[in-house]
Amino acid sequence: MDMFAKMMALDRRWVFLTLAIVCVVAYGLTFEVPILINDEVQSIYNFIDTLKPGQIVFIAVDYDPSNQAELQPMLYALMEQCFRKDLKVIITALSQNGPGMADQAIRDVSDSVKLDRTYNGVNYPGRTVERGKDYVFLGYKPYPSLIILGMGQNFRIPFPTDYYGTPIDSLPLMKGVINYDQVACVISLAAGNIADMWIADGQGRYNFKLAFGLTGVMGADYYPYLSSKQIFGIMAGQYGAAQYEKLTDNKGMAQDGMRIQLLAHWLIILFIIIGNIGFFASRRKLKEQGK
Amino acid sequence: MHKRQLPFILVFIFGAFMAVQYFMPHESSEFIYEFFALDWVPIIGIFALALGIWSLIKVSWDKIKHRRQDWQYSVVLLAGLFTIIFFGFFVKVGEHWEFRFMTSDGLQSYMFRHLFDYIVIPGQATVFSLLAFYIASASYRAFRARNLLATLLLSAALIMMLRFSPIPGLGEYMSKTATWLLNVPNLAAKRAIIIGIGLGMVATAMKVVLGIERGYMGKG
Numbered sequence: 001m002d003m004f005a006k007m008m009a010l011d012r013r014w015v016f017l018t019l020a021i022v023c024v025v026a027y028g029l030t031f032e033v034p035i036l037i038n039d040e041v042q043s044i045y046n047f048i049d050t051l052k053p054g055q056i057v058f059i060a061v062d063y064d065p066s067n068q069a070e071l072q073p074m075l076y077a078l079m080e081q082c083f084r085k086d087l088k089v090i091i092t093a094l095s096q097n098g099p100g101m102a103d104q105a106i107r108d109v110s111d112s113v114k115l116d117r118t119y120n121g122v123n124y125p126g127r128t129v130e131r132g133k134d135y136v137f138l139g140y141k142p143y144p145s146l147i148i149l150g151m152g153q154n155f156r157i158p159f160p161t162d163y164y165g166t167p168i169d170s171l172p173l174m175k176g177v178i179n180y181d182q183v184a185c186v187i188s189l190a191a192g193n194i195a196d197m198w199i200a201d202g203q204g205r206y207n208f209k210l211a212f213g214l215t216g217v218m219g220a221d222y223y224p225y226l227s228s229k230q231i232f233g234i235m236a237g238q239y240g241a242a243q244y245e246k247l248t249d250n251k252g253m254a255q256d257g258m259r260i261q262l263l264a265h266w267l268i269i270l271f272i273i274i275g276n277i278g279f280f281a282s283r284r285k286l287k288e289q290g291k
Numbered sequence: 292m293h294k295r296q297l298p299f300i301l302v303f304i305f306g307a308f309m310a311v312q313y314f315m316p317h318e319s320s321e322f323i324y325e326f327f328a329l330d331w332v333p334i335i336g337i338f339a340l341a342l343g344i345w346s347l348i349k350v351s352w353d354k355i356k357h358r359r360q361d362w363q364y365s366v367v368l369l370a371g372l373f374t375i376i377f378f379g380f381f382v383k384v385g386e387h388w389e390f391r392f393m394t395s396d397g398l399q400s401y402m403f404r405h406l407f408d409y410i411v412i413p414g415q416a417t418v419f420s421l422l423a424f425y426i427a428s429a430s431y432r433a434f435r436a437r438n439l440l441a442t443l444l445l446s447a448a449l450i451m452m453l454r455f456s457p458i459p460g461l462g463e464y465m466s467k468t469a470t471w472l473l474n475v476p477n478l479a480a481k482r483a484i485i486i487g488i489g490l491g492m493v494a495t496a497m498k499v500v501l502g503i504e505r506g507y508m509g510k511g
Contacts, residue, residue: 012428019427033455066419072360099416122398129427149313150329153321157329168462223473224482234316239455248485258455264423269432272445279435 004285007278019267025092027262029201033258035239035246037275041227044187044211048078053086056173057181060198061105062144063191065098065265071189072101075212076112078187079268084117084124088173089135090183092159094144094194099163102137103154119249132171133163139163142230152179152206153275180208185232189213195222213240214275258286275280299502308501347372378402399421 010141033273040084048057059078063071082089093099114126138159140149150158153176156273161167168174180186186208188198195212205211211233219236226234235244241254309328312320341390381388382400436442454469456462498504 004305012431015431016426019424031457033457034457034462036462038470065415068412068416069420097411100411103404104408106502112330120335141333143332146332150325153316153325157325179508190322195484205316220473220477223478224485227474227478227482235495237306257468262455264427268427268430269449271427272434272449275431275434276445281439 002282002285004278004281005100007274008282009278010274015271019264021264023260023266026031026260028287029259031181031259033242033255033262035087035242035258037243037247037253038240040234041240041243042247044235045081047185047209047232048081048085048087051085051087056090056177057082057086057182058090058092058180058186059092060186060188060190060194061098061102061190062093062095062194063101063215064095066177067191068101069253070215070238070241071213072105073238073243073252073257075101075105075120075236076109076252077241077248077250077254078189079105080112080250081119083109083113083127083134083228084119085128087184088175090138090155090177091135092147093140094137094147095190095192096140096142100139103163106135115144117248129244132162132166133173136168136171137163138168138175143203145192148197148202149205154178180206185209185211185274187211187213191215191218199230201224204258209233213244225242293491296506297507298508303500303502304509305497310500344372375406424493438479 002019009223018202057074057078059082061075079089091102093102105138110129113129116126117124131137138155139162147158155174156168164172176182180202186198186202188195188210190212191214192262195214198210198212202208210231212231214222214233214237216237217240219234219240222231222234222236225231237242238254238257242258245252247256305327308323312324348369351369353359354362355369380390383389398461420511430448434441434445434446434448450465450468450472453461453465456465495504499507
């Protein structure tokens with residue numbers, strides 16, 4: 001086998017090994033990856049940023065741990081932004097392992113909010129967020145499409161109690177909150193077709209403001225809904241999460257992970273170039289040989 | 292006759308009701324929806340869940356019993372299943388184990404929470420991250436500029452990968468081009484696909500509700 005043929009048929013274990021090395025090395029490096037803000041991410045930030053204290057943001061944690069790297073940073077950045085601005089948050093998890101992800105985020109962000117911090121030049125003194133008063137975690141119920149429709153009638157139909165078993169009528173935040181009419185927007189962080197259900201059964205039927213945080217591979221599928229104004233924003237993949245972290249001035253896992261993603265992309269590009277050099281050189285050689 | 296006709300009648304009634312209910316948010320239709328769909332469907336789901344767990348245990352146990360290939364994985368699976376179920380329902384309070392999962396103070400089971408945080412989350416995230424290695428290998432093999440269409444696909448992939456770059460100027464240019472790709476050609480193609488899928492779904496649903504499509508009965 002000549003050199004060009006070898007370039008075309010590299011053993012995939014070499015690809016795996018070099019990618020693993022690059023990921024580990026990139027994790028140890030400290031350079032900053034420039035994050036450019038897209039309009040679809042900026043619009044989510046602007047919407048939340050202009051809400052008045054006391055208004056309610058509904059966050060749906062519709063993903064499992066497998067999508068932690070892409071979607072969990074969005075949840076952290078969003079929740080912290082809401083709590084710092086004294087917005088109220090209602091959380092559901094319509095994915096089976098979602099409650100664990102939401103529970104973890106609530107614990108971590110509640111701790112983070114206790115500290116004094118400065119974001120985008122504004123000083124936010126530390127505060128304690130209280131369950132039932134500052135946020136309500138409704139938990140998980142199966143069949144997302146039915147739950148989304150049911151919540152449009154009354155949150156109490158699918159969720160008579162919150163995740164912790166407290167009747168939601170006894171929670172101060174839920175006083176006068178019947179359905180989507182009382183929330184400023186719904187932001188679904190979704191890794192699967194639950195996003196479609198939010199559009200068809202939620203926004204389509206009840207006409208609330210909807211935005212998505214999606215995995216990288218899903219992002220491109222939802223641009224038609226952005227164009228038709230059925231949704232007002234999209235954060236797609238780790239890059240979308242990094243953009244949101246940058247906008248909220250709250251550096252976290254996504255911006256850190258961009259170094260790894262950048263170098264991994266460059267390595268993939270290098271492999272593509274090697275493969276194509278081998279491909280063209282072999283084709284040229286075959287032509288010269290008259291085959 | 293009832294064996295064949297009854298399921299068709301039920302599918303017609305419930306299918307037609309769900310379609311009508313969606314477009315008629317009247318109090319009475321909401322009441323029926325709340326009573327039937329929101330209560331019945333999860334109950335059916337619970338039976339499906341029980342059936343699934345039973346099937347999983349039976350298949351895994353048979354594999355262990357007959358020492359079939361990779362039977363050791365089934366041991367791990369069953370051990371994990373019973374461990375998480377146990378800690379999901381039992382909490383150690385003082386010296387005693389009590390049957391409870393959640394209280395007004397939150398998730399009580401220290402072990403359940405830690406099993407989820409330190410085994411389920413890293414485990415699932417690790418398995419999913421392995422995809423990156425296969426994508427890298429597949430990109431190397433598939434992205435060859437063999438013809439015009441393959442070259443277009445390759446170019447789009449490169450632009451998407453280069454949209455964030457510390458090289459001055461390159462990131463901005465690629466980001467703008469990537470945004471255009473997503474908002475113009477991608478949007479046009481996706482919109483056509485979505486409309487096509489939507490029409491297909493409506494046609495299939497109509498066929499099922501009207502009893503023309505009977506595949507769900509197990510016979511054509």
